[in-house]
Amino acid sequence: MSGLPETDGLNLLIGLLQRSQLQLLRILDALGLVDHVHGQAAWPWALRMSGENLLLDLGQARRLGLTLIALAAALCILGVGLLWRRGRIGLMATAVLLLAAAPWPEANVVWVPAHPTSFHQSPTGFAADSIERGRELYAAQCVGCHGADSRGHGTLSASLPVWPPNLAGPLLWRRADGDLLWHVLEGVRDRRGARTMPGFGGVLRDEDAWSLIDFMKAQGAGESLREAGLWTQPVAPPDVAVRCNGKAPRSLGSWRGQRLRIVAADASDAAGTVPALREDPRLVTVFLLPPTASRAKSTAPLPGDCVVDSAAAWAAFSLIAATDRLAGTQLIVDRSGWLRARSQPGQGAWRDDDLLCRTDSATPIAERPEPADGLGALIARMDAEPVRFVKGGFVH
Ligand code: HEC
Structure with missing residues (x-):
């Protein structure tokens, strides 16, 4: 593989964050402690740990990685302390020192606002049929604001308080699929809570929204090929x-x-x-x-x-x-x-x-x-x- 230990390390860290949060949600769900929304277990908190910010800020990612290692070491030391009575005080002091010395990352980089659907997974498998269903729905519901090429130049765009974003750019890949689902079904609000895009939960079923997400990704890939001559964001082949x-x-x-x-x-x-x-x-x-x-x-x-x-x-x-x-x-x-x-x-x-x-x-x-x-x-x-x-x- 490539000789880039830093990116491999980051991949590992981000994968670990994702898997541990998903696992926690599954355990809570198995215990019946969380509600279900839009067909899957709902993330119960207003915050989640972010992978996307760490990608942009390698320094913070490094800090988080080191802090997690320090945390694991401190837990091990405390475990030993429980068994070894005489060394207990010294071991506990070491664990506390270790945690105090850890380079804790900034909270607002690691924690980001979450939606109940943030960890929802698409059930469609990026199937060709789903993409084609999304195409029809997009033409019926979304094209007026987002435009036929999804770059945000629909016939209604100029009359909106906020210009629709370019969905053919990296945006769809920056967001977790579950957050996109939330935005399509529940709408988007600005920082002051004012609605900038209407929610389509009353018109679309959950599977329709997933199909729309598939279509937007497929179209975004095509648009980037048209414009940059490359698939600037990775895309899977439609499943068939x-x-x-x-x-x-x-x-x-x-x-x-x-x-x-x-x-x-x-x-x-x-x-x-x-x-x-x-x-x-x-x-x-x-x-x-x-x-x-x-x-x-x-x-x-x-x-x-x-x-x-x-x-x-x-x-x-x-x-x-x-x-x-x-x-x-x-x-x-x-x-x-x-x-x-x-x-x-x-x-x-x-x-x-x-x-x-x-x-x-x-x-x-x-x-x-x-x-x-x-x-x-x-x-x-x-x-x-x-x-x-x-x-x-x-x-x-
Ligand atoms: C009335 C105009 C309008 C319609 C209709 C509309 N959108 Fe939007 N959409 C917007 C605007 C404006 C934004 C930007 C909102 C913001 O950033 O605050 C947006 C943002 C988005 C985003 C980006 C959300 C994010 O995570 O930042 C997605 C995805 C999206 N729309 C999908 C859709 C889909 C799918 C449909 C059709 C079901 C649709 N939109 C219909 C106006 C519209």
């Missing part, structure tokens, strides 16, 4: 049912741990006239069938062993790849389940520029191994630069 060699369908997400190559077939592939892609032991190849070909599927031979035959899948992948001509596009998903690279129709060999989701561009090129082909180079780079810090500062 894949059929391999006529077996029962399995979900695309079930290949997590292996690299995937997703190939958008064109009508001629589906008719078997274009030579199939060479098998590649480094990747599992999955073909997306275009909606028109899928209608004629009963007669056309399939382009490969594993195929996806769903109009929603085609539409959702088109959204993320920012194209209305998906046929011929190839996408690569890394072992952790992130979309990382794209090659455009008719492009030929893979190039370094095809890596669209880069998390650590600082890795010196000289340090990278020198693989034989373009795809090998991309794979080496993807593996050397794993995606970090996602969603509200927390790793997925």
Whole structure:
């Protein structure tokens, strides 16, 4: 992996914060001590520990890390003190000194306001069907203020007290999914408590709001590709049912741990006239069938062993790849389940520029191994630069 102990340490710390808070909530829920809102256990406090702030302030993250280590050591010392009567006073004094000497981080960096849904998890699995449902809902409920491209330039925007934010920017990734859910269903208020965005809890069901969040993420990825030529925030491939060699369908997400190559077939592939892609032991190849070909599927031979035959899948992948001509596009998903690279129709060999989701561009090129082909180079780079810090500062 990459030689960046600092980012790895931060990843670990942020993961620990997230998991311990989630675990605490689960225990409280199992004991029946918390209410349920919007389908899941509600976070009972007005504050939670923040991952996102620590990402921005490495110094505070370091302090928190050291303080947690001091806290753990103090607890161990106190434990020993309980067993060893004679040394008790000395041990207790050491524990107190340790805690006093710990570099406690600033409270307002570590603690941030929480909503009851802050730790809610999306049940949709980022499924293509959910994204497409979100697309319809967005057009019906949100487009007037947020605009068709979600950049905030809707027809009503200018008349609002606060301009809607650019949802195609990093905002959606900075927030925990549960906080986004709260904002969509309960609305947004400014610091003085005045409503800046209406809540849609009366119109939308919980699963509708999750679908909207899926759609906004997919659209945000497409917009960033359009504008910056990159997926500036990591995005997963929409989950879809894949059929391999006529077996029962399995979900695309079930290949997590292996690299995937997703190939958008064109009508001629589906008719078997274009030579199939060479098998590649480094990747599992999955073909997306275009909606028109899928209608004629009963007669056309399939382009490969594993195929996806769903109009929603085609539409959702088109959204993320920012194209209305998906046929011929190839996408690569890394072992952790992130979309990382794209090659455009008719492009030929893979190039370094095809890596669209880069998390650590600082890795010196000289340090990278020198693989034989373009795809090998991309794979080496993807593996050397794993995606970090996602969603509200927390790793997925
Ligand atoms: C009446 C106009 C209006 C409509 C309709 C509207 N929004 Fe908003 N939305 C806003 C404004 C204004 C903000 C910025 C609020 C702020 O930052 O105080 C916002 C903020 C947001 C945010 C960012 C919240 C955050 O965490 O900072 C999301 C996400 C969002 N809207 C989603 C939606 C979705 C989804 C819909 C449709 C169901 C929708 N909005 C409909 C005006 C609107």
